[in-house]
Amino acid sequence: MKKIFFLICIILTGSIQLSHAQDFLQRIEIPSSPNPVGSGARALGMGGAFIGVADDATAASWNPGGLIQLELPEISFVGMGFHRTDDNDFTNNPEASGTQSVSKTGINYFSAAYPFQLLERNMIVSLSYQNLYDFTRKWSFPIYQKGIDWHIDQNVDYQSDGSLSALGLAYCIEILPRISLGMTLNLWNDWFKRNEWETKHYQWGTGEDGGDAFTFESRSIDEYSFNGFNANFGILWKINGRLTLGAVLKTPFEADLEIRHNSFVSRQYTDLGYGSVNEIDTVEDAELQMPLSFGVGASYRFSKAFTASMDLYGTKWDDFILESGNGKKTSPITGLSEAESDIDPALQLRLGAEYLFIQPKYAVPVRAGLFYDPAPAQGSPDNIYGISMGSGFAYKKYIFDAAYQYRFARNIGESILNAWGFSQDIDEHTLYFSLIVHF
Incomplete structure (x- = not known):
């Protein structure tokens, strides 16, 4: 009987490699883009190459140094x-292979910004919400x-x-x-929307x-509550009228994780x-160390109507660490101990362009972009690419x-379920809509 019980427990907990041990040291997977970029239909229509542009209220998320470009309250x-399809391949268990899809709608960002002058200096303050x-x-x-x-x-x-979101208090001078x-200043708390997620297995x-036949049933539910704060620091330098x-x-910051x-x-x-029948209920207080991220960007205005931009953006996922209540540290990406994990930083490349058809009473923009958006994984990042238009x-x-964004990848995710010969193709379609009102 002990042999059968042990076998079932190994299979039940090992099927998707989510360990439910007492210390809760398990993988924390972010199916959407794990890289903490900014928001906005305009920016994402340009492939997310916006650090060197940052001339609307979403600059609080991309580069708060660009907020000074707002001349009116807004x-x-x-x-x-979005609609995402995972085409999963289990080499060792082909009966599990197939496509899995999910769709969702929601609020991506909202803000209020107010420019003013003090001591003969241009300044601006803003309050924003971002779903990250x-x-x-x-x-x-x-x-x-x-x-x-x-x-x-x-x-x-x-x-x-x-999901995880942040309330942002921004200032630019x-x-x-x-x-x-x-x-x-980003406040990751429950003031606007609960910062939590849940997994059910x-x-x-x-x-x-x-020769002994048996039936079994297993259910596991984990609920995570997240709380912390960090800051974005930005600078914008207009070298001349074009560049x-x-x-x-x-x-980086340490978030409290219940x-x-x-x-x-x-x-x-x-x-x-x-x-x-066996049932367990437990609660643990842990800490999640969120990594440093940084980026540089450039934009060049060829004319009043045409602008091109490029961003490089990196995240130190090797510093993404889960520390349990008993002090044990693991990588949430691999589920392995900090010493056993081999995670490299991920570096994004984003290219974008915008052309304005300017008329006396209105303007119509056309935007497009390309991006490389790697996801952290054991050994080396998984390659994920994308295109956008708006x-x-x-x-x-x-x-x-x-804006419309298509994000895709082929033959990635081996480290998610490495015992099953696993890999997957990802196809994600996302639509963004934004409205800005000036006062």
């Missing part, structure tokens, strides 16, 4: 919706395993839902006629060991007439923008 709102990380994922697949005198036929349902400095099936350079640094865990396992041996309409004090 409010802005950004909504988004999304954990939405749904997988459902069968798994069949067998040994010399045993086999298990099971079904797996895995679901993750929730023009220190020289062409140079401005800015800072955004459900498995059930039948099996046989040494602008920008840089941003987003500080993990509430519930697990349930039921086993029934049909021939022996024996069964058992347009809009500006009339008097109203500006409406829309």
Whole structure:
């Protein structure tokens, strides 16, 4: 009986490699882009190459040093919706292979900005909300395993839902006629929306060991609550009327992470007439060390109507560490100890352009961009690429923008489920809509 119990526990917890040990040291996966970039339909229509542009209220997220370019008070709102398909390949268990899809809509960003003068200096303050990380994922697949005198036929349902967002308090000052400095204080708390996510793992099936048939059912629910704060520091330098350079640094921070865990396992041996039920409820306070990220960008205005931009942006994912209540440190990316993990920093490249069709009473922009958006993984980052395009309409004090982004990858994710010969293709389609009103 001990052998069967041990076998079931290994398979149930190992199927998607989420360890539910007492210290809760497990992987924290971000299915959406894990890189903490900015928001806005205009910026993302340009491929996210916006550090050296940063001339609307979303600059608080991209480069707060660019906020000084806002000449009028304004409010802005950004909504988004995405559809992502994971084409999963389990080489060792082909019955589990197939496509899994998920869709979601929500608020991406909103802000209010107010420029003013003090002591003959141009300044601006803004208040913003940004949705940064999304954990939405749904997988459902069968798994069949067998040994010399045993086999298990099971079904797996895995679901993750929730997001992390920050309330931003920004300030920018023009220190020289062409140079401005800015800072955004990001408060990761529950003031506007709960900063939490949840994972649910459900498995059930039948099996046989040494001629004894059994059925089983397993359910595991983990709820994570996240709280912390950090800052974005930015600088913008308008070298001349055409070339602008920008840089941003987003500080690392330690977030408080409360993990509430519930697990349930039921086993029934049909021939022996024996069964058992085991349920566990635990709560643990942990710390999640969020990594440093930084970027530089440049924009060049070829004419009043045409602007091109480029960004380089890096995140030190090797410093992304989960520390449990007992002091044990692991990489949330791999689930391995800090010493065993081999995680490299990820470096993004983003290129974008915007052309304005300017008329006496209105303007219509056309935008496009390309980007390389790698995700951290054991050994080396997974290569993820994307393209974007967008347009809009500006009339008097109203500006409406829309953007489409296609993010894709092929044969990545080996380190997610390395015991299963796993890899996946990703296709993600995202629409952004923004409205800006000047006063």
